[in-house]
Amino acid sequence: MAIHLSSRRTFLAGGMALAGVRRLPAATARLQDDLKLGVATYSFRKFTRAQMIDMVRQLGVIYLSVKDVHLPYNSTPKQLAAARKEFADAGLKVLSGGVIYFEEPGRIRSFFEYAKGAGMPMIIAGPTHQTLPMLEPMVKEFDIKVAIHNHGPGDRNFPTPQSALEAIKHMDERIGLCIDIGHTARAGIDILEAIRQAGPRLLDLHVKDLKDTSVKGEAVPVGEGVLPIAPMFKLLRQLNYQGGVMLEYEVDADNPLPGMQKSFAYMRGVLAGLRA
Amino acid sequence: MAIHLSSRRTFLAGGMALAGVRRLPAATARLQDDLKLGVATYSFRKFTRAQMIDMVRQLGVIYLSVKDVHLPYNSTPKQLAAARKEFADAGLKVLSGGVIYFEEPGRIRSFFEYAKGAGMPMIIAGPTHQTLPMLEPMVKEFDIKVAIHNHGPGDRNFPTPQSALEAIKHMDERIGLCIDIGHTARAGIDILEAIRQAGPRLLDLHVKDLKDTSVKGEAVPVGEGVLPIAPMFKLLRQLNYQGGVMLEYEVDADNPLPGMQKSFAYMRGVLAGLRA
Numbered sequence: 149m150a151i152h153l154s155s156r157r158t159f160l161a162g163g164m165a166l167a168g169v170r171r172l173p174a175a176t177a178r179l180q181d182d183l184k185l186g187v188a189t190y191s192f193r194k195f196t197r198a199q200m201i202d203m204v205r206q207l208g209v210i211y212l213s214v215k216d217v218h219l220p221y222n223s224t225p226k227q228l229a230a231a232r233k234e235f236a237d238a239g240l241k242v243l244s245g246g247v248i249y250f251e252e253p254g255r256i257r258s259f260f261e262y263a264k265g266a267g268m269p270m271i272i273a274g275p276t277h278q279t280l281p282m283l284e285p286m287v288k289e290f291d292i293k294v295a296i297h298n299h300g301p302g303d304r305n306f307p308t309p310q311s312a313l314e315a316i317k318h319m320d321e322r323i324g325l326c327i328d329i330g331h332t333a334r335a336g337i338d339i340l341e342a343i344r345q346a347g348p349r350l351l352d353l354h355v356k357d358l359k360d361t362s363v364k365g366e367a368v369p370v371g372e373g374v375l376p377i378a379p380m381f382k383l384l385r386q387l388n389y390q391g392g393v394m395l396e397y398e399v400d401a402d403n404p405l406p407g408m409q410k411s412f413a414y415m416r417g418v419l420a421g422l423r424a
Numbered sequence: 425m426a427i428h429l430s431s432r433r434t435f436l437a438g439g440m441a442l443a444g445v446r447r448l449p450a451a452t453a454r455l456q457d458d459l460k461l462g463v464a465t466y467s468f469r470k471f472t473r474a475q476m477i478d479m480v481r482q483l484g485v486i487y488l489s490v491k492d493v494h495l496p497y498n499s500t501p502k503q504l505a506a507a508r509k510e511f512a513d514a515g516l517k518v519l520s521g522g523v524i525y526f527e528e529p530g531r532i533r534s535f536f537e538y539a540k541g542a543g544m545p546m547i548i549a550g551p552t553h554q555t556l557p558m559l560e561p562m563v564k565e566f567d568i569k570v571a572i573h574n575h576g577p578g579d580r581n582f583p584t585p586q587s588a589l590e591a592i593k594h595m596d597e598r599i600g601l602c603i604d605i606g607h608t609a610r611a612g613i614d615i616l617e618a619i620r621q622a623g624p625r626l627l628d629l630h631v632k633d634l635k636d637t638s639v640k641g642e643a644v645p646v647g648e649g650v651l652p653i654a655p656m657f658k659l660l661r662q663l664n665y666q667g668g669v670m671l672e673y674e675v676d677a678d679n680p681l682p683g684m685q686k687s688f689a690y691m692r693g694v695l696a697g698l699r700a
Contacts, residue, residue: 371689371696378693378700406682413647413689417654420647420690421697424654 182423183384185415186211186243188272188354188396189218191404197231201238203405207412213244213272213352213394221262228265243392244352246272246326247297250279260290272297272326272352276305277315284319293322295351300331301363308335309342313349324351328396333361333375340376340383350389354396355415367398369407371414378418385422458699459660461691462487462519464548464630464672465494467680473507477514479681483688489520489548489628489670497538504541519668520628522548522602523573526555536566548573548602548628552581553591560595569598571627576607577639584611585618589625600627604672609637609651616652616659626665630672631691643674645683647690654694661698 187209192200197218204212212235219231235242245268248259256279263271270293275283283294296312299305306312309327316323325346329339331354343350357373358365370377384393393415397408463485468476473494480488488511495507511518521544524535532555539547546569551559559570572588575581582588585603592599601622605615607630619626633649634641646653660669669691673684 369689371692378696381697382700406685409682410685410689413645413686414693414696416647417690417693417695418697418700419693420654421657421694422700424658424694424698 181416182419183381183389183393184211184243184391185209185412186213186392186394187408188213188215188394190215190247191395191397191408193217194401197234201234201240203408204240205238206405207408209412210239210241211392211394212240212242213246213392214242214266214268215246216248219245219266221259223262223265225265228262228267232267242266242268243394244268244270244272244293244295244326246295247274248272250275250283253279253282256282256286260286260292263292264290269293270295270351274299274305280315284323287320287322291322293324293351295324295326297326297354298328298331298335300328300334303331308332308337309346310337313346316349321348324349326352326354328354328356329375329380330354330356330358330365330367330396330398333358334363334365336361339380343380343383343387347387350387350391352391353384353393355393356396356398357411369397369399369414370395370411371418372410377415378421381415381418382422457692458695459657459665459669460487460519460667461485461688462489462668462670463684464489464491464670466491466523467671467673467684469493470677473510477510477516479684480516481514482681483684485688486515486517487668487670488516488518489522489668490518490542490544491522492524495521495542497535499538499541501541504538504543508543518542518544519670520544520546520548520569520571520602522571523550524548525550526559527552529555529558532558532562536562536568539568540566545569546571546627548630550575550581556591560599563596563598567598569600569627571600571602573602573630574604574607574611576604576610579607584608584613585622586613589622592625597624600625602628602630604630604632605651605656606630606632606634606641606643606672606674609634610639610641612637615656619656619659619663623663626663626667628667629660629669631669632672632674633687645673645675645690646671646687647693648686653691654697657691657694658698 187204189200200218245263248271273294274297287294298309298312309325312325332339332342357368357370357375359368359373395411397404400407463480465476476494521539524547549570550573563570574585574588585601588601603618608615608618633644633646633651635644635649671687673680676683
């Protein structure tokens with residue numbers, strides 16, 4: 149029943165967003181993308197929410213994962229509602245918020261209240277081994293999904309998708325993974341294998357590319373590095389993956405748009421090649 | 425015998441260019457492209473040869489079709505040799521020159537001498553019905569290929585690939601087509617069918633994309649329009665097409681690089697998707 153309601157809410161939210169999209173110029177809404185290509189707004193961390201929205205529209209993307217820099221945790225309900233309206237008016241659909249770091253048990257509920265007020269159906273989460281079990285009752289109470297984000301070799305909590313998968317395997321099915329393919333590759337893990345292992349627990353993806361897969365592997369525009377983007381997209385389509393494929397562009401923080409444009413052009417080309 | 429010599433010369437020229445490429449930073453030479461993606465330098469018509477070479481390198485491309493703005497027809501043999509050296513030193517390989525318009529019978533020989541001096545193994549040609557037959561003896565004498573470029577609805581001579589194909593079908597096999605997919609689509613012709621019909625007579629391609637295929641269809645970055653880029657690349661790979669796939673970017677003449685970067689990212693994505 150909870151799942152049914154959740155699906156229905158997502159559907160209604162999608163309908164609103166699509167109605168908004170129809171008012172956009174054709175070039176800014178690429179509804180032909182068969183995977184849900186989107187943007188983790190951390191990519192625009194040096195910009196205001198209004199600037200971020202403008203650039204996301206230039207990318208022809210409608211799916212967002214919103215970072216707190218664009219919607220502060222201490223926002224009032226009125227401010228959260230205003231932000232929701234801004235996203236909807238721009239034809240954008242918020243798939244999630246995050247990464248939200250759950251370090252203090254005492255703040256957990258406030259983050260779910262924030263997500264609820266912001267209309268986020270999912271939280272991309274960085275919990276600790278201590279806080280992770282405390283998220284499950286919140287997921288049930290708020291009917292908000294949680295996707296654990298792995299943070300690579302430097303992450304003391306969940307450096308790899310497998311480490312997170314192991315920790316959640318007996319939890320509510322609305323708790324899953326956001327596999328960050330850059331951090332995963334830098335941890336020496338095969339991305340395709342990690343996706344297969346996650347199966348239905350894969351709820352979101354942070355996409356990027358790396359010049360090499362060493363621990364300090366440098367990020368580059370998608371398609372210019374060594375990560376297996378095309379085989380991964382092929383696998384995601386085979387798995388009928390319905391989650392977001394969110395570009396988290398970590399380079400060129402002061403001027404990310406050109407590299408992000410190349411990244412989306414490449415990803416759309418891959419999808420066109422896979423469909424041909 | 426003539427064909428044998430031609431192949432050998434092409435091979436040697438290729439070896440020189442590849443030796444140059446090895447000196448480039450890895451990021452600027454995408455030898456993994458399985459079709460020969462390149463640039464028709466008409467795209468950089470507002471820039472000097474040196475600026476053009478710099479931007480082509482930024483695109484990670486090695487194949488060029490050189491327009492006379494970057495190598496004037498009245499160049500001396502010494503100037504032509506200097507340009508050849510500049511291209512080779514930059515790791516670039518000249519596949520052809522053009523489009524060269526053969527309007528006056530009296531100038532035909534001089535264009536072949538120009539191409540020979542510039543090391544161009546092929547001329548992308550805009551002949552008239554009168555001059556086309558005069559090109560065949562030159563092709564035999566100079567052992568330089570000719571690819572007839574169709575120029576769309578406004579072209580009084582060869583508006584479509586089929587009209588050129590009909591005119592050359594009994595000529596030397598080194599005379600073929602450069603199908604301009606934009607002009608072809610604006611003439612109401614199916615690009616894939618035109619490529620199939622041309623078969624081994626297809627020697628070169630001018631790639632672009634259009635917002636729509638009306639007679640006045642506006643050019644856009646490749647991947648952002650309606651032309652069937654991915655199905656075309658799939659067909660070209662099936663046909664084992666060995667010619668150039670040359671981006672002729674007609675928009676943003678004052679600042680073409682961003683749109684060209686998106687175009688190459690998209691085309692490389694398509695190839696990656698087809699390979700996956």
